[in-house]
Amino acid sequence: xxxxxxxxxxxxxxxxxxxxxxxxxxxxxxxxxxxxxxxxxxxxxxxxxxxxxxxxxxxxxxxxxxxxxxxxxxxxxxxxxxxxxxxxxxxxxxxxxxxxxxxxxxxxxxxxxxxxxxxxxxxxxxxxxxxxxxxxxxxxxxxxxxxxxxxxxxxxxxxxxxxxxxxxxxxxxxxxxxxxxxxxxxxxxxxxxxxxxxxxxxxxxxxxxxxx
Numbered sequence: 001x002x003x004x005x006x007x008x009x010x011x012x013x014x015x016x017x018x019x020x021x022x023x024x025x026x027x028x029x030x031x032x033x034x035x036x037x038x039x040x041x042x043x044x045x046x047x048x049x050x051x052x053x054x055x056x057x058x059x060x061x062x063x064x065x066x067x068x069x070x071x072x073x074x075x076x077x078x079x080x081x082x083x084x085x086x087x088x089x090x091x092x093x094x095x096x097x098x099x100x101x102x103x104x105x106x107x108x109x110x111x112x113x114x115x116x117x118x119x120x121x122x123x124x125x126x127x128x129x130x131x132x133x134x135x136x137x138x139x140x141x142x143x144x145x146x147x148x149x150x151x152x153x154x155x156x157x158x159x160x161x162x163x164x165x166x167x168x169x170x171x172x173x174x175x176x177x178x179x180x181x182x183x184x185x186x187x188x189x190x191x192x193x194x195x196x197x198x199x200x201x202x203x204x205x206x207x208x209x210x211x212x
Contacts, residue, residue: 006170011110013175017087026081032069083119108140151182
């Protein structure tokens with residue numbers, strides 16, 4: 001097996017702590033009808049995919065999701081609930097990635113949307129400074145900005161082609177099984193970060209075996 005030269009990291013659940021249940025609870029506390037059937041880590045309605053690929057604006061997303069949930073929330077209340085899943089970014093994870101940058105090409109590839117991007121940039125900026133975060137990566141790719149999302153093979157191929165990367169020399173780390181499967185179809189090496197694992201704790205022993 002070729003040695004790994006590039007590592008692509010997912011954001012939510014790998015670097016940034018998230019909790020989907022907090023968003024679900026917030027919306028349900030406001031009277032939402034069965035939000036979990038619309039959106040979860042494992043699957044989601046197409047309206048979320050459209051937002052995450054920039055095909056609809058945040059205003060259209062709010063209007064349509066309000067309708068699906070049988071609510072009429074203000075933008076402020078809506079965004080507060082939608083962003084509730086976004087938590088903190090442990091500094092040790094960022095320091096780990098920065099240490100890897102001296103030996104590997106490091107990239108970020110996240111399925112996310114305009115509302116969440118604004119929110120997590122504020123969180124990161126407050127904690128460590130967004131420029132400090134972004135400097136850990138050669139480039140950050142957000143699905144709503146590139147118009148492609150995981151687990152579609154085209155999404156991985158886009159990053160590979162843009163940076164002239166060899167899939168067999170690229171390791172992808174994510175906490176979603178479906179994204180891992182998509183990366184495998186694109187020819188990447190993969191590591192599935194399980195729920196009870198932390199990025200820092202699985203380096204160097206567990207993931208290190210993928211780097212050889």
